[in-house]
Amino acid sequence: xxxxxxxRTVSVSGMLAWRALILVRRMPAVFIxxxxxxxxxxxxxxxxxxxxxxxxxxxxSYLAFTLPFATIMGAGFAGINAGMTLARDIEGGFVxxxxxxxxxxxxxxAGPFTAAAMRSLFTTTVVMLAAWIxxxxxxxxxxxxxxxxxxASFAMATACWSMGVALRARTVQxxxxxxxxxxxxxxxxxxxxxRDLQTGWLRTVSDWNPVTRILEFSRTAEFQTMTxxxxxxxxxxxxxxMAVFGSFALYGLSRLGND
Amino acid sequence: MTDAIVVEGLVxxxxxxxxxxxxxxxxxxxxxxxxxLGPNGAGKSTTVRMLTTLLRPTGGRATVAGFDVVHxxxxxxxxxxxxxxxAAIDPFMTGRELLRLQAVLHAIPRQEGHARAEExxxxxxxxxxADRRVGTYSxxxxxxxxxxxxxxxxxxxxxxxxxxxxxxxxxxxxLWEEVRRLNRESGTTVFLTxxxxxxxDQLAGRVGIIDGxxxxxxxxxxxxxxxxxxxxxxITPADPSRVGDTxxxxxxxxxxxxxxxxxxAVRLAAGAEGIVQVVRALDEADIATAAIDLHQPTLDDVFVxxxxxxxxxxxxxxxxxxxxxxxxxxxxR
Amino acid sequence: xxxxxxxxxxxxxxxxNSTFRFPQAWFPSLFFPLVLMAIFTxxxxxxxxxxxxxxxxxxxxxxxxxxxxxxxxxxxxxxAGAFFAGDIEGGFFxxxxxSPASRSAILVSRLCASVVLAAxxxxxxxxxxxxxxxxxxxxxxxxxxxxxxxxxxxxxxxGLGVLLALRTGSxxxxxGMFPLFFALMFFSSTFFPRETMTGxxxxxxxxxxxxxxxxxxxxxxxxxxxxxxxxxxxxIILVLGVLTVGGSAINLRRRLEGDS
Numbered sequence: 001x002x003x004x005x006x007x008r009t010v011s012v013s014g015m016l017a018w019r020a021l022i023l024v025r026r027m028p029a030v031f032i033x034x035x036x037x038x039x040x041x042x043x044x045x046x047x048x049x050x051x052x053x054x055x056x057x058x059x060x061s062y063l064a065f066t067l068p069f070a071t072i073m074g075a076g077f078a079g080i081n082a083g084m085t086l087a088r089d090i091e092g093g094f095v096x097x098x099x100x101x102x103x104x105x106x107x108x109x110a111g112p113f114t115a116a117a118m119r120s121l122f123t124t125t126v127v128m129l130a131a132w133i134x135x136x137x138x139x140x141x142x143x144x145x146x147x148x149x150x151x152a153s154f155a156m157a158t159a160c161w162s163m164g165v166a167l168r169a170r171t172v173q174x175x176x177x178x179x180x181x182x183x184x185x186x187x188x189x190x191x192x193x194x195r196d197l198q199t200g201w202l203r204t205v206s207d208w209n210p211v212t213r214i215l216e217f218s219r220t221a222e223f224q225t226m227t228x229x230x231x232x233x234x235x236x237x238x239x240x241x242m243a244v245f246g247s248f249a250l251y252g253l254s255r256l257g258n259d
Numbered sequence: 260m261t262d263a264i265v266v267e268g269l270v271x272x273x274x275x276x277x278x279x280x281x282x283x284x285x286x287x288x289x290x291x292x293x294x295x296l297g298p299n300g301a302g303k304s305t306t307v308r309m310l311t312t313l314l315r316p317t318g319g320r321a322t323v324a325g326f327d328v329v330h331x332x333x334x335x336x337x338x339x340x341x342x343x344x345x346a347a348i349d350p351f352m353t354g355r356e357l358l359r360l361q362a363v364l365h366a367i368p369r370q371e372g373h374a375r376a377e378e379x380x381x382x383x384x385x386x387x388x389a390d391r392r393v394g395t396y397s398x399x400x401x402x403x404x405x406x407x408x409x410x411x412x413x414x415x416x417x418x419x420x421x422x423x424x425x426x427x428x429x430x431x432x433x434l435w436e437e438v439r440r441l442n443r444e445s446g447t448t449v450f451l452t453x454x455x456x457x458x459x460d461q462l463a464g465r466v467g468i469i470d471g472x473x474x475x476x477x478x479x480x481x482x483x484x485x486x487x488x489x490x491x492x493x494i495t496p497a498d499p500s501r502v503g504d505t506x507x508x509x510x511x512x513x514x515x516x517x518x519x520x521x522x523x524a525v526r527l528a529a530g531a532e533g534i535v536q537v538v539r540a541l542d543e544a545d546i547a548t549a550a551i552d553l554h555q556p557t558l559d560d561v562f563v564x565x566x567x568x569x570x571x572x573x574x575x576x577x578x579x580x581x582x583x584x585x586x587x588x589x590x591x592r
Numbered sequence: 593x594x595x596x597x598x599x600x601x602x603x604x605x606x607x608x609n610s611t612f613r614f615p616q617a618w619f620p621s622l623f624f625p626l627v628l629m630a631i632f633t634x635x636x637x638x639x640x641x642x643x644x645x646x647x648x649x650x651x652x653x654x655x656x657x658x659x660x661x662x663x664x665x666x667x668x669x670x671x672a673g674a675f676f677a678g679d680i681e682g683g684f685f686x687x688x689x690x691s692p693a694s695r696s697a698i699l700v701s702r703l704c705a706s707v708v709l710a711a712x713x714x715x716x717x718x719x720x721x722x723x724x725x726x727x728x729x730x731x732x733x734x735x736x737x738x739x740x741x742x743x744x745x746x747x748x749x750x751g752l753g754v755l756l757a758l759r760t761g762s763x764x765x766x767x768g769m770f771p772l773f774f775a776l777m778f779f780s781s782t783f784f785p786r787e788t789m790t791g792x793x794x795x796x797x798x799x800x801x802x803x804x805x806x807x808x809x810x811x812x813x814x815x816x817x818x819x820x821x822x823x824x825x826x827x828i829i830l831v832l833g834v835l836t837v838g839g840s841a842i843n844l845r846r847r848l849e850g851d852s
Contacts, residue, residue, distance in 0.1 A: 044775065048779075048793070051645065051646060193639065201634060313690055333692055343683055348682075348683075349679070359602075363598055365693075366693075
């Protein structure tokens, strides 16, 4: 990619990201669920399973244990939104207009991708504030950064997955497919209990699930017990997700308009 | 019973004071095909919903097959067959299942209902597709099934609400044929709404034109056409320099009308029969003609004159309608 | 046979058949409760005996199965409401309304179909739980009580779905209500016992009728046959049923008269 193509991709992507964020404000029906759901998870999970606080889960507060689950789910929703925006644009013909223009194709996915990361910052902030109101003090500067970075990374990975689905299905009807995979990924990691408490099939699945390491590192950030080993494991997991979902999205992009 | 449908001063007002139907009167004779013509939002469907007991009138009264649509709705429902807009069909059922279900809804005994279903499938040509889910049917097949469903209990009055909207021309003609056959063979009264002039012209014995919730014209297609004015005759002389002479000859047969350049048009006061005198007079004046065009008023002209605007949605009616319309605008203003 | 009964049976059969032919209608009601049940069981199974106040159970699965059943009935009833709304949108409802079919058959058939589906669903969930090691302390009678209560629960919840369908006439709007019901379930003892909750959350769960409904079913599985608890569940179902079915009957009448 030459320098000028690169700068053009950046500027068009920036505009598309801006558009995706603007659409959020203009279509609250799409945005509100992605804001309410993580809050709901935070309140309902920590309330319903409060009893788990009595067993060794690394903290005495199930609210603290649940917070990273809520921020990661919020990030997942931000990523799904990217795919839904793209699917709607494909249905509405906006994408056709864009690919028939000289704008670099890459900006088509780079825009929503960036918007997803930015949106996750917002949902994470809302969850952190809600937890603060629920008497959970913020986890210091480093811990807070850790939580934000994990959320943004997961938002980017799920944005790639959702956009890949959108580029293939080319209809908003595919939204359940985007959601299902993200939900299953998060729910079969360490969403409700740490790995040493899990039993049977879930233990096996969560050992292999890349989201496990992301969620675990996010938890150590919340508990302020981060380790380098945990960070590397999380980075490696993010790399795996990005490689798989990213190539899925890019392959879909390359096929666009060819068939 | 000579009137299958009697409507007197029927009104339907919706919330916010919108008068969808604003005091209409109708008489549809038994055995007749009545075409109810009007653009989208004119009040056609609201009228049909009231006549089929789906919507309560807010004023006036209506009887169908002799029963009041409000006070004796149950008897009305037993007497009518209804095929509403968009072929309302559960896509997950097969054609045969839907027909059998419809028979149960009309309390037809089981054996008889099954036999009737087979007979109707055969009649509308869906026997081969009877066990396929309706979701897989084409638009034309759905409409034919919809028609069959409306006929399960051999209704006295059949309501067809825009039966061919969205159909391709071939399916449309096939459905028209089926409606004609039904009317001819079983004497079923048909109340048909449509936004296609051609459809009303082809099928209906009498036509009512509704616009803005009011009936603006009613009669047989011929009556309506004659009522709006005389036919237009356009003569193109073989020698273009004789246009003036031609105009002079034609002036005695009626007032001049707009014609193409190089041609002369006149509204024939004597009607279409007057063409013989015109040809004779031209002969006597020794004017050779290159073309003689006679244009009879169409329902389109009727519509334009009675409502002051064109029928929207008619653009897709038939390939020929555009041409007809172009010339029709000359008539009777 | 009386035509009204024949019509009800035929329409109920149509509802059941159409549900089975449309995977989106039944898949979520089986998939989500079972997956959540499996995940919760694998997450909490080892911990429950250490949690103060957690009722004595032989495994978390035995505790979780009734919650999963109620959740499944809820999802399928919302789906049934959406289906009914689809009938209104698509015009099938008008076909019924313009036919001489019994007016009550339209509502009763929909509820009957939901009852049959809920009974099947509850039986299936109990079987799955038993296969994976749960025990029903109440034995066959306890299992039957759970199945009957689940089937009856389909009436108020199905009635609510129909009520929403009649009021909105939009399948999407009915489906959109689902998160609300899901939230109501979380703020109850559907997934975890009230005894382990604290603060305002416990107060909400205490007054949430879903808590008492689920507990009345659950005790049959984790403890043994308890007619009094079953009676409590039944009473809740009855009260909710009168409200929602009555409401939908009124709205059905209004729609049939064309005043909506």
